[in-house]
Amino acid sequence: MSRLIVISNRVSVPKAAGAAGAQGGLAVALNSALREHRGIWFGWSGQETEEFTGHLDMQRNNGVTTATIDLEPQDIDEYYNGYANRTLWPLFHYRIDLTEYDRNFGEGYERVNARFADSVLPLIEPDDLVWVHDYHLLPLGSMLRQKGVKNRIGLFLHTPWPPARLLVSLPFHERLVSSMLEYDVIGFQTAEWLGSFLHYVDKEMGLDVNEDGSIDYNGRRIVARAFPIGVDYKEFVEGGQSEEAKDAYDHLKASVRGRKVLIGVDRLDYSKGLGERFESFNRFLADNPDQAANVVLLQIAPPSRGDVASYQQIREDLERKTGHINGAHADVAFVPIRYVNRGYPRRQLAGFYRAADIGLVTPLRDGMNLVAKEYVAAQDAEDPGVLILSQFAGAALQLTDALQVNPHSIEHVSETIKRALEMPVAERRRRHEKLLASVRDEDVVHWRDEFVKTLFGKQDVEAGETAA
Structure with missing residues (x-):
């Protein structure tokens, strides 16, 4: 060979x-x-x-x-x-x-x-x-x-x-x-x-x-x-069953105290649409005050290419948006956005994905996006989360049972977050089954x-x- x-x-x-x-x-x-x-x-x-x-x-x-x-x-x-x-x-x-x-x-x-x-x-x-x-x-x-x-x-x-x-x-x-x-x-x-x-x-x-x-x-x-x-489906699923993944799942679940969790995991890059994502979440909080105190966005965004000015700018913009949104919607015991500038081992990420009710994958343009596929692979088939996916990610052509959005439309993403949170378990299972088949059969x-x-x-x- x-x-x-x-x-x-x-x-x-x-x-x-x-x-x-x-x-x-x-x-x-x-x-x-x-x-x-x-x-x-x-x-x-x-x-x-x-x-x-x-x-x-x-x-x-x-x-x-x-x-x-x-x-x-x-x-x-x-x-x-x-x-x-x-x-x-x-x-x-x-x-x-x-x-x-x-x-x-x-x-x-x-x-x-x-x-x-x-x-x-x-x-x-x-x-x-x-x-x-x-x-x-x-x-x-x-x-x-x-x-x-x-x-x-x-x-x-x-x-x-x-x-x-x-x-x-x-x-x-x-x-x-x-x-x-x-x-x-x-x-x-x-x-x-x-x-x-x-x-x-x-x-x-x-x-x-x-x-x-x-x-x-x-x-x-x-x-x-x-x-x-x-993705390396077999390896990722096995990692998701590890003690590290279970500990990450338990830690995130305990820390949000019963609130619904949205998760984004992206390099800190302007192509990922993070600014638009934060603005969409802010719109959801403003339009749904009855749910605002019961939803948390965990955004993991490891820095990259720090020597390039446009990347420095996106980090500053996101820090400013996070402060503005948290200042407008937080109280003494709760902040709606957890913005984390560090990476995590994949087994811990698998636990975080499984604990999240919504995977928010909304790049403005992406060759593929494996986070979307990892999120699907990490879910509990009996009570799966909902994948919200940009129509401009390459993965959108395969993952057609995700809730696909135009990430440039703040209203569209906000309304889709609401739809995902209210989706019946039967529909979540039906969508997840089809998404999982694609992720499993068309793996690395x-x-x-x-x-x-x-x-x-x-x-x-x-x-x-x-x-x-």
């Missing part, structure tokens, strides 16, 4: 189950995949070095081999804080008003991608499958090709892909997309993001897009397809197998044939 070489911006070194803080969806998904494919996870360590040497720090923890490099401060500033998070991230989330175009950012992005290519090259053996992840490394496949790598290389994008009319605002957008066409497989979270990519390739580059979504380019056929990511293993099968499946196909 071919090894799997996973390449991403950051590498999460696995630890004992439940021992680490909250992990992102990419870390949870890939650890599971790598254990079964005796693979290597390569990327940036998150550490700085005065001078880049390309030195690899190799480790093996909990069945996963990792290889990391350190980056220079200029690399981090231009590639990560700059092009990745001040140019591509806002643009890909439709926030062209926050998108910054700086030539130094672009140069740093290409320089670090070239450093990734140089550093990972010695690790790649002839039969390996190479799986590159996310917007940080879009041109990496092209750079590996330039160095003679003939392996099958796939790219999976965890973010949305913007409409062509937004993407063309990016300087050198065609060069960026052309570099992506050196991959053999390009994966997207949803059919919507895939459709936006294919529309660009067709209208802006004039390339042939076949009925199966494959693209003919320079004598090659590239497969572009949607692969919706899932399904996602991994579908992508790797597609990446591997063309290996024996003669040139020019259509992939299965």
